[in-house]
Amino acid sequence: MLDQLGIEAIRIDLPFRLNHVNCFMAEGGTGWTIIDAGLNNDYTRGLWELQIGKREITDLLITHYHPDHFGYAGGLQKKTGAKVSMTKTDANSGLSSWQSEFLETMPSHYKASGVPDEKSAQMAGNTADFQPLVNPLPQIDHYFEEGEKVQIGRYEYEVIFTPGHSDGMVCFYNGEKNVLLSADHILPKISPNISYWYHGDDNPLASYLTSLEKISELDAEFVIPSHGKPFYGANSRIAELKTHHAERLEETADVLRETATVYGACELLFNRPLTVHEMRFAVGETLAHLEYLRHAGECEREMDNGVWRYRRR
DSSP, rough: OHHHHHHEEEEOOSSSSSSSEEEEEOOOSSSEEEEEEOOHHHHHHHHHHHHHOOOOEEEEEEEEHHHHHTTTTTHHHHHOOOEEEHHHHHHHHHTTSSSHHHHTHHHHHHTTTTHHHHHHHHHHHHHHTTTTHHOOOOOEEOOOOOOTTEEEEEEEEEEEEOSSSSSSEEEETTTTTTTEEEEETOSSSSOOOOOSSSOOOHHHHHHHHHHHHHHHHTTTTTEESSSSOOOOOOOHHHHHHHHHHHHHHHHHHHHTSSSOOOHHHHHHHHHOOOOHHHHHHHHHHHHHHHHHHTTTSSSSEEEETTEEEEEEE
């Protein structure tokens, strides 16, 4: 199917449990388009060197600002001279999230979430470790608009805003072939991480569920994700993801039968060994579910000695 669409999948290995990201290349009328870039490390730079060869790269489309998608955008732009496009929301996040001014706030956020000091320092350090993996930062030449059309390979795709996994993430949809390039919005085997990262949307899970409803209206037949293999039947997968979050919200509410910090709730919900990197995502996801319940009026929080404590209503 990718061949029919004129799209090449570029699998880039990642040094995490989620061990790869799918980037894409497609030839257009005046040159080649790349979707997402991977981390800026030696491996990724070498892989793109081989993939690009003598091809003229005119456009670099970034689906969202997370490092495995945005990290080498600046390097690729410098190498190819390509025009970089992404949403203004995620461009702002990408240009600020790994700056020292924001990174220095992380220990205080983790303290308010009840994370022990030693682990908080490790988690903040893990975030700071991404600085070299996203620099140099790109110059954003174009901000996506909802519904605009972009040429990817042999077909034209509509840009669809799907906030949730990130505040400004986009998918690309072609109605003629009923194909969705789903980025990290819909993945075939795992639930995309929906986290609150102490900035931006204060209820990202609500935004994600709304975005799932929005994409379900397309009833896309063929889905090309940024992690895992392409699959058929977007709406079946959407139904599974909605069920997953409904169950997770029930589990989170059960945890709050007794007052809990974010970190305390996280330990109960993720009752298994986690790396420091994984703990960052677990805390963020726990906080997203707690805040969803709080916005829905199902729990409340209060500040106690500098730490937020949640309890069920």
